[in-house]
Amino acid sequence: xxxxxxxxxxxxxxxxxxxxxxxxxxxxxxxxxxxxxxxxxxxxxxxxxxxxxxxxxxxxxxxxxxxxxxxxxxxxxxxxxxxxxxxxxxxxxxxxxxxxxxxxxxxxxxxxxxxxxxxxxxxxxxxxxxxxxxxxxxxxxxxxxxxxxxxxxxxxxxxxxxxxxxxxxxxxxxxxxxxxxxxxxxxxxxxxxxxxxx
Amino acid sequence: xxxxxxxxxxxxxxxxxxxxxxxxxxxxxxxxxxxxxxxxxxxxxxxxxxxxxxxxxxxxxxxxxxxxxxxxxxxxxxxxxxxxxxxxxxxxxxxxxxxxxxxxxxxxxxxxxxxxxxxxxxxxxxxxxxxxxxxxxxxxxxxxxxxxxxxxxxxxxxxxxxxxxxxxxxxxxxxxxxxxxxxxxxxxxxxxxxxxxxxxxxxxxxxxxxxxxxxxxxxxxxxxxxxxxxxxxxxxxxxxxxxxxxxxx
Numbered sequence: 335x336x337x338x339x340x341x342x343x344x345x346x347x348x349x350x351x352x353x354x355x356x357x358x359x360x361x362x363x364x365x366x367x368x369x370x371x372x373x374x375x376x377x378x379x380x381x382x383x384x385x386x387x388x389x390x391x392x393x394x395x396x397x398x399x400x401x402x403x404x405x406x407x408x409x410x411x412x413x414x415x416x417x418x419x420x421x422x423x424x425x426x427x428x429x430x431x432x433x434x435x436x437x438x439x440x441x442x443x444x445x446x447x448x449x450x451x452x453x454x455x456x457x458x459x460x461x462x463x464x465x466x467x468x469x470x471x472x473x474x475x476x477x478x479x480x481x482x483x484x485x486x487x488x489x490x491x492x493x494x495x496x497x498x499x500x501x502x503x504x505x506x507x508x509x510x511x512x513x514x515x516x517x518x519x520x521x522x523x524x525x526x527x528x529x530x531x532x
Numbered sequence: 533x534x535x536x537x538x539x540x541x542x543x544x545x546x547x548x549x550x551x552x553x554x555x556x557x558x559x560x561x562x563x564x565x566x567x568x569x570x571x572x573x574x575x576x577x578x579x580x581x582x583x584x585x586x587x588x589x590x591x592x593x594x595x596x597x598x599x600x601x602x603x604x605x606x607x608x609x610x611x612x613x614x615x616x617x618x619x620x621x622x623x624x625x626x627x628x629x630x631x632x633x634x635x636x637x638x639x640x641x642x643x644x645x646x647x648x649x650x651x652x653x654x655x656x657x658x659x660x661x662x663x664x665x666x667x668x669x670x671x672x673x674x675x676x677x678x679x680x681x682x683x684x685x686x687x688x689x690x691x692x693x694x695x696x697x698x699x700x701x702x703x704x705x706x707x708x709x710x711x712x713x714x715x716x717x718x719x720x721x722x723x724x725x726x727x728x729x730x731x732x733x734x735x736x737x738x739x740x741x742x743x744x745x746x747x748x749x750x751x752x753x754x755x756x757x758x759x760x761x762x763x764x765x766x767x768x769x770x771x772x773x774x775x776x777x778x779x780x781x
Contacts, residue, residue, distance in 0.1 A: 352549045445626035446543055448774040481584045481616045488619055509574045518579030520611045 340366075392462070394438040394455050396421045410435060413471040417459060417490065419478055427476060434474070437462065442482040443489060451489065460493060472500040479506055534593050535601075537561055538609065540649060541586045542629045546572070554582050554603060555633070556590065559646040563638045566592055566603040581606040585615055585625060585653055612653050614660035621656050624674045627775040628652070631678070634769055635685050644684050651741050652677045671754045672744050678761055679736040688737060689764050691730045705763040723763060729756045 340362055347358035365373050389395070390402035397403070404410065404424075414434030416427060419442050427436075439454045451457075463470045473494055477483035487503050494501045506524035508517055517525070539556030542563070547553050550572040555565050571578040581588050582603075587610040594601025615621045628649070636645065652673060659668050682688045694701040695709030702722035703710050716722065732749050739747075766772060 445623055445775040445778045446630055450778055481622070484617060485619055485622050488617065492619075512575055516577065518581055518608055518611075520580040520583075520608070520613050523613070 389438075389440075393436050394421075394440055394458070395424060395436060404436060409433075413469055414474060415459075415463070415470055415472070416474040416476050418476050419483065419486070423476065423478075434472075439477070439486065442477055442486040444482050454486070456490060456493075459490070463494060463497065463499065470499065472502060474502050474504065476504045479504075533596050534591060534604070536589065536591045537564075539564070539588060539590050540646070540653070541582060541584050541588070542632065543584060544582055550576075552582055553600070557632065557646055557649060558641075559643050560641050562640040562642060563633070563636060564592075565600055565638070566590070567600050568603040568606075578603075578606055579608075580611065580613075581608045583611075583613075583616065584629075585612040586610075587612065587650060587653070610654075610657075612657045615653060615656045618660050621660060621670070623775065623778060624670065625653075625656070626778070627773065628674070628677060628681075630773050630775045631681065631765065634773065635682070635687060642684065645681065648677065648680055648684070648741070655741060655744075668744055669748060669754070671751070671758070672749050673741060675749075675754050675758055675761075676736050676739060676741055676744060679733060679757075680739075680741070682761070682765070683737045687765070687768050691725055691733050691760075703760060703764075705760075705767050708764060708767065723760055725760065726753070726756060729753045729760070733757055 343362045343365070344355065344358045347353055347361050348355060353361070365376070386398050387396050388398075390397035390405055391400045392405045393402060395402040395404060397405075411434045415437050416432060416434055417437045417439060418424060418427065419439055421438050424436055424438070437455065437459045439456065439459070441449055441454050443449055443451065443454070459473075462468060463473060473490075475487040475490055477486045491501050491503070505528050506521070507528055508514065508521060508525050514522070537556075537558045537560055539558040542555045542557050544555070545553040547567070550570045552568045552571050553565055554568055555563060557563055568578060568582055570576055571582050580586070586608055589607045589609055590603060591605040592601035593604045615625065632645070632649070636642070655668050655673055656670065659670060679688070689703065690709045691703060693699065693710060694712040694715055695707070696715040697712060699712035699714070701710045701712035701716065703725050704716060704720050704722050706720050707717065710725070711717075711722075728750075732753050762776060766776075
């Protein structure tokens with residue numbers, strides 16, 4: 335019977351990304367050795383997340399209420415909106431010290447997968463930018479530096495630029511800590527294009 | 533077993549946290565898929581070599597008839613990066629790729645298709661990078677590629693004469709051929725075809741793409757044939773292609 339409970343948790347944990355049987359087994363036995371209170375806290379946090387998490391009605395970040403904490407924060411620079419593909423991208427940008435607002439597209443354009451502009455939160459972004467009450471001056475497009483992300487950025491840029499806003503795209507280039515000799519020609523060409531004066 | 537081949541990236545699916553499943557069009561193995569470990573990480577050794585339309589020399593590792601060998605190395609031959617940055621080229625090529633994936637079965641080598649697609653990419657890249665003084669008509673290029681592709685794969689409709697008796701007639705997409713009044717099925721809807729469009733189509737079945745440097749079909753002919761072939765392919769495939777209705781503007 336106890337083997338059934340253990341096996342059950344291992345199987346459930348294996349449903350998570352990047353977790354194979356061995357990792358699931360390790361996590362399972364770690365949970366077993368934890369104080370009951372700690373294990374309950376983990377379970378409670380997962381249930382709470384599933385029950386309360388929803389999309390912010392303004393920026394489509396994950397929120398507990400109608401608006402997320404970032405949109406509610408009046409100290410943030412509301413003149414700048416950073417556009418990202420997924421809510422998980424926000425955390426990395428937050429760590430850079432950026433204090434503007436965000437807009438999450440919930441994906442990127444992909445004709446082969448049938449992901450059209452209508453299936454993304456692009457219309458909502460345009461409405462948000464057009465709304466004079468928001469006083470948006472700059473839209474920073476931080477979609478992924480791959481083909482889908484680039485096409486999405488160019489599509490959004492094509493719509494927003496005629497509105498007289500400053501529309502910028504995050505820079506391409508080499509990762510810090512890498513060696514130039516390992517860079518491919520496309521990345522290097524982009525780094526050369528985006529060079530700046532010292 | 534390790535094997536090397538030259539391929540063009542058709543599409544890449546995200547898999548797991550940072551992995552990709554990449555579909556290639558290769559000269560010697562047709563359409564094949566490979567699994568790449570962690571190419572989405574910023575410092576990945578694959579760099580941009582797994583981005584769509586990249587022409588690369590690729591090394592795979594796996595069992596001889598593995599459905600999903602591991603991609604162990606990928607060196608860019610031509611990145612075709614300008615094509616990726618043009619929304620309209622990206623849409624046209626996405627449509628072509630969907631067509632390829634729908635009509636051309638996996639694992640069957642066809643060098644003609646590989647070099648046709650490579651040549652098409654080269655022309656689009658040269659046009660995007662403004663290498664040619666006289667720009668190639670991209671819609672005509674796209675049309676000619678489509679005509680050649682379906683001709684090679686054996687799906688080209690007969691437009692010159694009735695497919696049953698050789699008389700003059702109209703094109704019936706549901707029948708995949710031109711049919712005369714006698715041979716046409718009752719209730720089927722025909723499409724009008726102009727003489728000029730049929731003539732361009734007949735020549736296009738065997739023309740190399742380079743002919744578009746000197747032959748410039750009118751926009752009407754191109755538009756007419758694109759509509760006709762889209763309708764024909766809709767019947768051949770029995771479904772609407774996802775990219776067919778993708779209008780960016």
